[in-house]
Amino acid sequence: MDAQQQWRTEVEQLVRVHGRSRTALMPILQDINRAHSYIPEGAMLAVSSALSVPRTEVYGVASFYAYFSVKPRGRYVIRVCRTISCAKQGEYHPAIATLITELGIGFGETTPDGLFTLEQTNCCGMCDQGPSMVVNEDVHVRLSEASVRALLTEYRQRAGAELKH
């Protein structure tokens, strides 16, 4: 089975869950984005023909939303809140500075092992408990240098455990 055939199969499975109408576009792209950490071109092509939505429009949607990516990302996408109530203690709170140092990458980059992508996000609604960050779908609040280190260790272990299965 060639790569495009694989995408067609995967998208057909999602169509069975979400339907074939235009309103299924977002949920289908969300599932692809979650499973692969981004929306590959082949997936967009398969979605385009399965839902009969022009491929430019599929790309338009996939590139519009901040939680979608059309470029490869790490297994865990870390989004640091940059709104003023979270970030107000200087440019980078010590916890965020620790995060950047520990990962060894800048915003918009992915660690060489493919585990983490670091991004910034606009207000994640945790303003009362900042600094905060969202990792994939989980939110972490009241970050400290220690809690950031502990979380990275936890995610690394989780990834290791998933790989063994």
Next chain:
Amino acid sequence: MPESKMDPKSVRGFVGNKLSFSDISASEALKSAAQMDGEDIVAIVNASGLKGRGGAGFPTAKKWEYARGQEGHPKYIIGNADEGEPGTFKDRLILTDFPELVFAGMAIAGRAVGAEFGILYLRAEYGWLRAHLETAIERCRDEGMLGKVIGGAKDFSFDISIRMGSGAYICGEETALLESLEGRRGDARNRIPFPVQAGYLGKPTVVNNVETLAWVPCILLKGPSWFASRGTRKAPGAWLFSVSGDCKRPGVYEYPFGTSLRQILADVGAEDAKAVQVGGASGTCVPPAEFDRTLTPGDLATGGSIIVFGPGQDMFAVAENFQHFFADESCGQCIPCRVGNQRLLEAIARMRKVGLDREAERNVRQLAQTMSVASKCGLGQMSPRAFLSILNTFAGDLPAKHA
């Protein structure tokens, strides 16, 4: 399927005072609604004077009445859980603690306008709440609060599904939200038609904020006069405020409309504030001389966000942070907003470096004016507001202009 198995209670946060929602039974409210017809429900909500809690403050009963009068079928009720204004998190608390009140509010809205299907549009940043909300919907179905024959009325059926956003502030705007639900970029639509005439899939659609919906069961059970007796004549009722920033007790607080900023600052432990941002990034920055102003649509309107800035804050760093937000979140559809927000960001960054001369000030004010009159939707119309109020009051935070 939702990926997160996080317990929402673990990040519930602090609640500063007793909330009206805490002693309301969603199932009692639904039983009460089952005894009424749509017209009765609209009349009660109208008598309460409830206005939308998302920020625009449109009278809820008017929206429902308009949708009720439409002939299109089916009709839809959308719960707008895309709370994205910086500094706002009250909907998060409502969804954590009182999801069944939101669902009951949607079902009652459905009975009022003749809709049997609702969608809760949940922002991507609250993805960890999805499993909790799905469980709550299941529980409501099991207890006969959603589904068919709600509250014993054969003609009362309503069900809800959850749809996720994917990270776009603009999708909190109701027409952009509808575009997103239909599988498109979150571009605001032209009105007319309004969503109540032609909304989701071209059908009559009511879009209500989470907090607005949660007040509905309270109003049905405690009566419209209980609700209207709080707040002011023009702005009845109470509001949930999200308080964050430089204060001792950040969290969610309930206040009747007309409460002064000074009282809130005393309650949250921030008497020494240098400034308070009311209404988030698109709101107004209030200096201490104006702390006696009140939080009410005629004075300081808000979507619920109150951010406190302590004595040490550089207010133009705040303005730059907010402006960065708008430049990032503009959907790009119209030029005044897409280019204007970018230019305004550059202007603020330059000002922070070299100060502000008269010509630069004139240019930047002109740009702000153009954006507020020529942008297509609220994002571009409102975005210069915080910057202008900071410029008007805190120009002293800028470096002195070099020769």
